[in-house]
Structures are given as structure tokens and as C-alpha cells.
Amino acid sequence: MTAGFSFTIHAKDGAARAGELSTPHGPVATPAFMPVGTAATVKAMLPETVRETGADIILGNTYHLMLRPGAEQIAALGGLHAFMNWAGPILTDSGGYQVMSLAKLRKMSEQGVTFQSHIDGSTHELTPERSIEIQCLLGADIQMVFDECTPYPCEKAQAKSSMELSMRWAERSRTAFAQHGKPGQALFGIVQGGVHGGLREASARALLDLGFDGYAIGGLAVGEGQELMLQTLDATVPFLPEDRPRYLMGVGTPEDLILSVARGVDMFDCVMPTRSGRHGQAFTWNGKVNLRNARHAGDPRPLDATSTCPAARDYSRAYLHHLVKSQEILGAMLVSWANVHFYQDLMGRMRAAIRDGCFEDFARETLARLNGSGQDED
């Protein structure tokens, strides 16, 4: 739809695909994990460190940035890339999810949402038109339609009317993007419909009729659990076009990523590696390590002696335990870094396994290693 944005699939293995997105700020190898840069920073990480972990693209949050420092302010400073010193591609969400989860005194209408800022209580409005305008002011390479993130649990009738509202908003978003979007920038639609297969199919068909550069699966990872999430994925992906990128929003654990790539998902974002990092929870190839646990106090081993990531390789668990217990900023810095590196390493290995035609073996062995060994699990 948009000139300049493209998606090429280089290899397939079962339903899993390895490919590349082309964007105005460079290529993105898929399947891709996007670290979350909520307030114009991937928390506790330098942008060059994020890049060095292997991340091609990061995510920015429309809701947070419109409230502080403001989209017009960022535009006046040259856009989000310049503002946060990140030269690579950026995807922005539409603000729909955060309005639901963070804002106070929400008032929904056909037009959009008015709400109060969680920071200072000031009143704001988000509509499909304003969301796209903000994402264009930020200069996002990939933009998302404004949607209502259907809560979970949710009656089917409510999920249906919510999804149908999102589809009307998707069309308005598309019209606004056609006016404001720059060449090469892309707009993704978002499939809604809760955990109801029929609604997901209807939503996918509605979006396909409009036509988007990519298709996201929204409204998951909101409490439904992994099994229902995968079921919903199975009920959705078959209705998405083969030749467009598929983005599972807000997901997830390393296990979630593997199981979703196996189902044909190409893109992910999640706060998990950085949020866990700030709380002393590390991801390793032998499972999660809770560095707050006293049993690490005297452990001279690093998180992963074989890692190419300095944070995982050059500091003992004893030292990380000490930093976490002492609430030292360096603890958040190192564990976030190690986690984002681990996530990128996982994506890289999945891409290689797809290209090598051994994704099923890789997935089985890795899931066993992450869950089974228990060696490092708390």
C-alpha cells in the first residue's frame, strides 16, 4: 500500500517464516522482537546498547509521549528518532491499550476516548485521527490503527461490538494515514475479537477489505493465559495474508515467542525483558534466575559464561545479587541489558533455525531447556 515499505519472506519452515521488513530507517530481520521504549527510552539502556543486542527496531508509546513531552514538542525537536538518538526503525502503538490500562476517567464514544492523564490529571482526547496525527508527528516508521483493546474476560456480545468499533476506527485511521503518512511509512491494522474465533475471523476479513501494510493481533496477553492465547492465534493467523507481516502485540515470555513463531507470527513487543530486569529477574537459556534470591549471594558464576553480552558474561551472580539487593541502578542496567540480549539472541536463533529448516527441533529442545532443566529456576 505504501511505497517503500516492504516485507520479504526468505525462508519458511512449517508455519514459521524468516524474512525482512524494509523501512525508511533500515531493515528489520523477522521474526523480530521489539524492545519497548515507552517514554522515549528503553528503560535503563543506552540506545547504542539496545542496538548492540541485535535489536533492529524498537517500540514507542503514543499515550506516554503525547502526555510527556508532547507529540508537537518531539516534532519540533526533529521527531522521535532524533529526540531519543535512535537511528533505526521505530514502531509506535496507537495509544488504545494504554488509555485502557493507565488513564483515569475514560469516556468512550463513537468519536474516540477522552481521558485524564495518569501523570497530572489533565484532560486529553484520542481519536483515530489524532492518534495517527501523533504517530506522524513522532515520525514512526510503522504506525498502528487506533483501536479499543477489548478487556478479558468479556462477553461475546461486548467483544463483538468492541471489535466492530475498532474496525470503524481502523478505517478512519487508514484515511488519516493516507493524508498524513510519509512515503515509506507503514500502517498496520489490528485484529480484535477477544478469544472468540468467529469474531477474530470477521475482524481479519474487515481489515483485509481495507488493506494494510501489516496485520497485528491485539487484545491478547491481557490475562487469558497461554493456552487461550495460542488457541486464538490458531483461529486468527489462517485469515491473515501470507505476504504481509504479522505482529502479536504485547507478547511475551520466551516460550510464548517460540510457540507463536511456530504459528507464523513475525513481530513481537513486550516490556518483560526490561521490567523483569529492573526487578532482578534474569532470562537465561536454562530458565529464569531470580537474582534477589539469597542463594546467589556467593555464586561466582556469571548469568551465562558463553554469552557475547558483557552484562551476562562479565559479572557474577553474586555481584548482580548485591546490586539488586542494594537497589543500585547498575543492577537494573545490567539485568535489563542481559535480558534484551537474551531475547534478541533467541530471535536470531529462531531465524537461523527457520532458514536451516530445523525450527521444530530447535523449538522442542529450547522449550525443554527453558522449562525442563530447572537448574536455574526459582
Add this chain to the structure above:
Amino acid sequence: MTAGFSFTIHAKDGAARAGELSTPHGPVATPAFMPVGTAATVKAMLPETVRETGADIILGNTYHLMLRPGAEQIAALGGLHAFMNWAGPILTDSGGYQVMSLAKLRKMSEQGVTFQSHIDGSTHELTPERSIEIQCLLGADIQMVFDECTPYPCEKAQAKSSMELSMRWAERSRTAFAQHGKPGQALFGIVQGGVHGGLREASARALLDLGFDGYAIGGLAVGEGQELMLQTLDATVPFLPEDRPRYLMGVGTPEDLILSVARGVDMFDCVMPTRSGRHGQAFTWNGKVNLRNARHAGDPRPLDATSTCPAARDYSRAYLHHLVKSQEILGAMLVSWANVHFYQDLMGRMRAAIRDGCFEDFARETLARLNGSGQDED
């Protein structure tokens, strides 16, 4: 006194000296500023970033490390250098100052101090012998005698008896170091005596009689103000030997450093660059910049476009303002980094000016620039 530790003066200009310390973990160019690594981390900075700013040596705190994670724990993990992944020289203080400023329920005696931890209320004892034992367990290249940091203000009689106690503790520290210190490690004495010239002279003479590898000036930067501090320095330095390093503890602002180097001081430590960094206060060649100030919100200029430090060069004041206002960890990371780099840059330029025989001009011009222009002062 100790084999392997040495101090060489390469150039003098007025009272200012440029030289080099030789330590078991490498050389230290003087005048030197030591970033403070209180709890085995220079706060919000990676050790390699600290090194890249030009810091040859960092300071560790006996008081903090004995309480958490414990000196024996660090020794079991290979010492403080290995624990915190810092390959360069480390100086440790003796714990005397922090016991006074942080600990609860202090009880002083001729023997030493018993106190309660500010972390968990547990009871501990510090004596000259235990302080040196801890510093040896940490593996510090340069260790400090255990002293009582005389408060300010303080009657002369109290300052005298406090100083005399510190001198007796210095002798006990020296005896303990002779037993526990490793070849190449150094022990510095600490001149006390409040702001009383006569007491400072007596303290210096007492330490010289014992003989130390270097001489620190303690008990300053405790509220007496710059003028009294410089007066006390003028009343102390003449009694210190030319051929030994002089270390002014806990000092200070960039202006303090320049005025003290002019008086023959070789070493400094201070939390100012990192503490200010965490509070959004930046040091630049045009004075201090309070990044919390709203007037930076739209300022696209970096802190210093001519700096070789990425933190000072590659991020706008507007972005730093946003990070500081949003309490993002990256704000603390970047401003701390820029500040430590500025301090090291200042020391490097002072060393060069001394070698070039133009220190007086450098000092005059730099003091005017730091204080006078007002361009960036808040």
C-alpha cells in the same frame, strides 16, 4: 615504605604538581579525581564507561561494603576488583567518615567505634585493626588509616583531642597494615585538626614521624565553606613532604579542584558528579546546568557539542530534561556519565597545563568561564 608503590612528579608549576602514582593495578596520572564507587558501583555507570571517561582509579567505601555484602564475602569472591569488574586501581576509605555521617547509635572509645547499621540496625565494630583488615580483604591498592572525622563547627579543645585520637589510631592502623598489607599496596595517613592551623601542623608532624606512603587531608568539605577550606589547606600543605602524594578527601566542586591543585593537592574524591547526575544537575565548561529547569524543554543543543563524551554530545538538553522530569533511569545514566567525563576532562587539562607551565593562566580562565559567563547557570 611499601615496595612497589611509588609516586613520581613529572612537572611542577607554582605549587601545582603533575605526576604519576604506581600501583599494583596500574598507574594513576595526578592530579587525579577518583569517582566514588560506594557500594561497589559508581552509581548508574558501567565500569568500562567509568574507565572510558579517563578515570584511572576509583574509591570504595569500607563502611558500606562491610555491611553489604560484607568484606569476607567479597574476599571469597576474589576481592573488590573482581567483584565489581574493575581492573584498575582502587582506593578505599577507612569507614571513619561514614560511621559519623550514616551509622546510628555510635559509641566511641579509645578502642574504636561500635555502631548500628543504617541498613538493618545490626551492631558492628570498627577499630583501626578491623578497618585495615577489611581494606586488605577488599584488596585495595591504596588504604586509609582509621580516623575520627572531626565535625564542623567544633571547639578547638575538642578538635585537638579528636585529632590526637586519630593520630593514635593512625599508628595502630600502620601496625595492622604492616601485618596484613600485600606488597605494592599503600597506606595513607590522614591529617585532622579541624580548621585550626596549629592542630593541622601538629597532626601532619605526628603522621610524618610514623611515615606513610601518602598523606590525606581529612575533615574538610564538612560544612566549613570554601574560604575556610582553602585557608586550612594553606595551613596544612607546607607541612606535608614534597615527594609524597597529597589527597584532599571528599572534595569537591570544579572550582574547589582547581584552587586545591593550585595549592599542591594531587588526589580528590567526591560524590558530586554522580549524585548531581542523578538529580539532573550537569557540569559543563560554561557552568552548571539544572536540567529540571523548564527552559530546557525545547532546547535542541547538547550539553557540550565539542565534548568527546557521547552523553554530553549526542543527546539534546530537551531530551535530558524529559528523562529527568520522567524519572527515567537513562537520565541518571547520561548525566552521571557526562559529569564524570567533565571531571576527568578537567583533571586532564590541569595536568596538561602544569606540564606546559601555564597552570595559573588555565586556572584563571577556567574559573572565570565556570563562574562568570552565567550563560548556562541556573
